[in-house]
Amino acid sequence: MIKWFCSNVSADVALVLARPEGAPEGTKGLGMFLMPRKLPDGTLNKYKVNRLKDKFGTRDMASGEVTFDGAVAYVVGDITKGFKQMMSMVNSSRLSNAVRSSAMMRRSFLEALVSARGRVAFGSSLSEKPLMKETLFELLLDCEAAASITFYTASVYDKSDQGNVEAEGLLRILTPLLKGYICKRARNSTSEGMEARGGNGYIEDWIDSKLVRDAHVGSIWEGTTNIVALDVVRALVKDEAGEIFFNDLYNRLDAITNSLTKQIGKILLQISKKVESQSHRIMSLNGPERELPAKQLMNRMYHIFTASLLLNEAEVQITAQENYRKLYMTLQYIHRYLLSSGLDDLTYFDSSLLQCFDAIVDFDKVSKGTVEGLLENVQQAVKL
Numbered sequence: 001m002i003k004w005f006c007s008n009v010s011a012d013v014a015l016v017l018a019r020p021e022g023a024p025e026g027t028k029g030l031g032m033f034l035m036p037r038k039l040p041d042g043t044l045n046k047y048k049v050n051r052l053k054d055k056f057g058t059r060d061m062a063s064g065e066v067t068f069d070g071a072v073a074y075v076v077g078d079i080t081k082g083f084k085q086m087m088s089m090v091n092s093s094r095l096s097n098a099v100r101s102s103a104m105m106r107r108s109f110l111e112a113l114v115s116a117r118g119r120v121a122f123g124s125s126l127s128e129k130p131l132m133k134e135t136l137f138e139l140l141l142d143c144e145a146a147a148s149i150t151f152y153t154a155s156v157y158d159k160s161d162q163g164n165v166e167a168e169g170l171l172r173i174l175t176p177l178l179k180g181y182i183c184k185r186a187r188n189s190t191s192e193g194m195e196a197r198g199g200n201g202y203i204e205d206w207i208d209s210k211l212v213r214d215a216h217v218g219s220i221w222e223g224t225t226n227i228v229a230l231d232v233v234r235a236l237v238k239d240e241a242g243e244i245f246f247n248d249l250y251n252r253l254d255a256i257t258n259s260l261t262k263q264i265g266k267i268l269l270q271i272s273k274k275v276e277s278q279s280h281r282i283m284s285l286n287g288p289e290r291e292l293p294a295k296q297l298m299n300r301m302y303h304i305f306t307a308s309l310l311l312n313e314a315e316v317q318i319t320a321q322e323n324y325r326k327l328y329m330t331l332q333y334i335h336r337y338l339l340s341s342g343l344d345d346l347t348y349f350d351s352s353l354l355q356c357f358d359a360i361v362d363f364d365k366v367s368k369g370t371v372e373g374l375l376e377n378v379q380q381a382v383k384l
């Protein structure tokens, strides 16, 4: 029997799914087994790596094609529940994929910022050019947002691991959301980071080309973007995860006390209610019609949830440090990902970025006044 893809093929042990003789067809009949590379007497187990894959990226980890030929493997857990057991591992592997992609986004931003600050062209440093500020800002916004929801999901994962049933339900929908959006977005961020370094970005002397290559696999393995988007819809329909998801979000907005963050919370609540009703409508559809909008829904759910986390962090930062930096990021996030459309007047390119760019990228203080100006812009966009 051949396994067409096997990552980390040189590992000492592998967890595999296999169908015991006489077990039923389909995923129900699969058992989970632990297969060691070496047997207790020190001899090699009976499987062969036919060849290593010649991969586009992740070349520092060997992926191979494997033929099993009488290999010894030990049953893990309940032999009739192999697939279910594997699926619980999928939560951690999808989360770890999001961590990996978020980290690559962050590295791409830092590389881009350092190179733009160091390179002088047309009379000044590239980081002083308005359009480069915008490019760098978007890179940072994406990676800060990704970090926010990834860390939050990790905390939900811990709670679920300790037996919290609500956390288990929330984790069910958050992991495909992260995997679907962040792993795909990392492709964009790493490419933008490469371009920000100009011609040098394309040259193997720098890290950018490796980041671009490595980022691509994130949206393919552990379920492609389409497959995880369908899984988000499945989590809504079959596992009824929508209620937990929206309640978690609404409770966070409810807990906001600062007057400025409250105003933004109101806008976000309005948008989130819209997305919730869209999700109900999609759930009421059948078959192909339900599948068609799955990716759009996944992206929107990702954005509203992430925006609520950013807003929560903003409130903490204002209270602790009287710093409005995170609130600035939140407003920009809401404006860019939830309000601007293909026909707006491009007001989301708020000129305040020209003034506060350095404070933003250096994690310094942003004033309340700067945020109030941006809020007016956002309120205007809500009315449009």
Ligand SMILES: Cc1cc2nc3c(=O)[nH]c(=O)nc-3n(C[C@H](O)[C@H](O)[C@H](O)COP(=O)(O)OP(=O)(O)OC[C@H]3O[C@@H](n4cnc5c(N)ncnc54)[C@H](O)[C@@H]3O)c2cc1C
Residues within 6 Å of the ligand: 005, 006, 007, 008, 055, 058, 063, 217, 220, 221, 222, 223, 224, 225, 226, 227
């Ligand atoms: C480097 C690497 C390492 C890997 N390591 C492992 C490993 O260790 N273990 C392991 O088990 N697997 C591994 N894989 C396999 C990987 O998980 C699969 O390749 C991936 O899940 C996609 O499945 P597929 O190749 O069968 O693509 P296909 O299922 O043929 O999909 C092709 C395209 O069709 C789309 N598609 C498929 N079904 C639908 C649908 N219903 N609706 C809409 N679109 C759809 C997909 O999104 C995709 O874009 C690895 C892959 C790579 C590239």
